Amino acid sequence: MQLFVPGRICLFGEHSDWAGGYRRSHPEIDRGYAIIAGTNQGVFAEVRPHPSKLIVRSTLDDGSDGGALELPMEQEALLSTAEAGGFFSYIAGVAHDIAAHFEVGGMVIDNHQTTLPVRKGLSSSAAICVLTARAFNRLYHLNLSPRGEMAYAYAGELLTGSQCGRMDQGCAYGEQPILMTFDGDRMEVQPLTLPQPLYFVIADLHATKDTKRILESLNRAFPVAESSLHRQAQTYLGPINARIVRSAVAALQAGDAAQIGALMQEAQRHFDAALQPLCPDQLTAPKLHEVLAYGPIQPYIYGGKGVGSQGDGAVQFIVRDEAAQIQVMSILERELGLTGLRLTLAPASGRARPVCTAAVSVPARTEHPPSVRKAIIPAAGYGTRMFPASRAMRKELFPVISREGWVKPAILVLIEEALAAGIEEIALIVQPGHESWFEALFTPLSVAEQRKYGEAQTAYAEELTALGKRVTLIPQVSQEGFGHAVYCAHEWLSGEPSLLLLGDHLFASSIELSCAAQMMAAYASCQPRQSVVGLLPTPIESSHLYGAATGTWVEPGRLLQVSRFIEKPTPEEVEQHLLRLADLPPGQVLSFLGQYILSPAVFTILARHIEQDYREQGEVQLTACLEALL
Structure with missing residues (x-):
């Protein structure tokens, strides 16, 4: 199998990844935001499995x-090599982390070509880490998304003692530009779409910089600012950077190269003013500033800035067009003796390579997605928002009047909607000891009860008894979050996709098809094994009550390819995280409806989160697993 992973260039937001990471212990620190893109250069390798060894050949x-x-x-040998440092330490570190979580064999990695300059702020180490994670993922069918590959690549790199932040592994997304948000241990990724090509030049300054020293110096300003210089650094990496990045996202999505250039120049000015005093011997960067101001290239560029941690490593420019790319590279090489690299960010349809490149023969898919036979309805919560009624009765059993005039427990409405949509079996996730509350609904009428009820009621009771044979009660021994409740059904599912309905929601469709039936239809039209999330336009002032999503319309108003989820954002976070779609009416955002179709991959991620005790607000969350699929 042939693999290619590009390098990574940070267009905006350098150092914001580790700075935002301090929010895990100091939430008063601002989130970090960065825009990165894969380079046209990278690491090429042929990979194949090996029964028991990790074998690597590298090319500079x-x-x-x-x-x-x-x-x-073996774990000990891999860890020892990872901690020893050097090029091979990155590969060993990732292999160690993969082997700690999956049953995998060995690997032969023949890195037969490297077109990416090393130690120039283009994340060559992250590229080899991602390539290693991707090789294990592809060869051993681990079903990791790019987010998953990023996570294992980053964990492996940390074993080497690297102080780099998490943005470097964004090269897992290929050459597509992405917006990254860093909030403590939480990271969000939003792919960005371009309306037209944008042209850049990256140049190796042929000078030196000490990235380790830069990171050590800047980290002294966090998490507590002990001087005015520290406060200045936190302000730049916080609100100033957030404002610049938001403007840059808008400029990228509008294809406004001139505005991107102006923002690059503004970002460089703020960087120099705020961070240069903390590490002047590295960040004064005379070579970088000489090249940025070099007169002969100015007619061809819109702007430029440093690369990576900055210093005299590399420089980047956004140029006017493809001809200007050639002119700038020629001037840099001829007059300054610098080596230039071309970077063209193209619209998705015009990219030379797909985001994940693997040259392997795969038969064309002709099969339909596996049918959804099973549904999960969590019903184990405490119902605290419905106190005191929920103390006397399970909230899922609260009575509602159906369209047919029956007074039904709310959960029966959900069960019948699922069955009418084509579901064959249903699992209710319940608290231990509460099984009898639900079993009573499906228990046959006694002779005495039959005398009291009318003919229609007796007939309906018989239907409910038959329906009960299709319902399984699964106890959730401890209430550890929505994701944990869903995972309780994983053995019962036996690897099948499943419809998930929130047990405390009722759904009213504005068309003839029920919401569950619409979900099933959407799943049938998607690629095999792709999860589906029901969404509903919601006023922005109510966004804090629901999870929310954004993406690109596949069928306007009906089917959206999701690029980002966020759990219960405030209206301010909606603005910050760009969740609103231009296609929606003003003042609305797409929020979670409360119905999902989950692929088996979701349960693989849930299992990992539970094993690693990964929680948000103390609970195992489903949204984090859905994000990992993006």
Whole structure:
């Protein structure tokens, strides 16, 4: 199998990843925001499985032999190599972390070509980490999304002692630009779409910088600002950077190269003023500033700035067009002796490579998605928002009057909607000891009861008894969040996709098809094994009550390819995280309806989150798992 992973260039927001990470202990620190894109250069490798060893051959960016590695796929050997440092430490670190979580064999990685300059702020180390994670993912069918590959690549790199933040592994998304948000341990990724190509030039300054020293110096300003210089750094990496990044997102999505150039220049001015004093021997960067101001290239560029941690490593420019790319590269090489790289960010349809490139023969898919036979309805919550009624009766059993005139427990309305949509079996997730509350609904009438009820009621009771044979009660021993409740059904599902209905929601459709039936139809029209989330336009002032999503319309008003989820955003966070779609009426955002169709991959991620005790607000959340699929 042939793999390619590009390098990563940070267009805006350098250092915001680790700075935003301090929110895990100091929530008063601002979130970090960055825009990155994959480079047109990267790391190429042929990979194949090995029964018991990790074998690597590397090639440097000048084409010379970078050496070889051969290790047993054993935790101790992998960890020792990871901690030793050097190029092979990154590969060993990722292999160690993958092997700790999955049953995998070994791997042969033949890195036969590297076109990405190393130690120039283009994340060559992250590229090899992502390539290693992707190789294990593809060869051993781990079903990791790009987000999952990023996570294992980052965890592996940390084993090497690297102080780099999490944005570097964004190269897992290929050459597509992405907006990254860093909020403590939480990271969000939003792919950005471009209406037209944008042209950049990156140049190696052929100077030196000490990234480790830069990071050590800047980290002293966090998490507590002990001086005016520290406060200045936190302000730049917080609100100033957030404002610039938001403006840059709008400019990218509008294809406004001139505005992007102006924002690059503004970002560089703020960087110099706020961060340069904290590490002047590295960040004064005379070579960088000489090249940024070099007169002969100015007619061809809109603006430029430093790259990566900055310093005299590399420089980037956004240029006017493809011809200007050639002119700038020629001037830099001819007059300044610098090596230039071209970077063209193209609309999705015009990209030279897909986001995840794997040259492997795959038969064309002709099968239909596996049918959805099973549904899950969580009904184990405490109902605190419905106190005191929920103390006397399970909230899922509160009575509602159906359209047919029956007074039904709310959960029966959900069960019947699911069955009418084509579901064959249903699991109710309940608290231990509460099974009898639900079993009573499906228990046959006694002889005495039959005498009291009329003919229609007796007939309906018989239908309910038959229906009960299709319902399974699964106890949730401890209430540890929505995601945990859903995961309780994983053995019962036996690897099948499932419809998920919130047990404390009722759904009214504005068309003849029920909401559940619409979900089933949407799933049937999607690619195999793709999860589906029901969405509902909601006033922005109510956004804090629901999860929310954004993306790109596949069928306007009906089917959306989701690019980002966020759990219960405030109206301010909606603005910050760009969740509103232009297609929606003003003042509305797409919020979770409370119905989902979950692919088996969701349960793989849930299992990992439970195993690693990954929680948000103390609970195992489903939204975090859905985000990992993006």
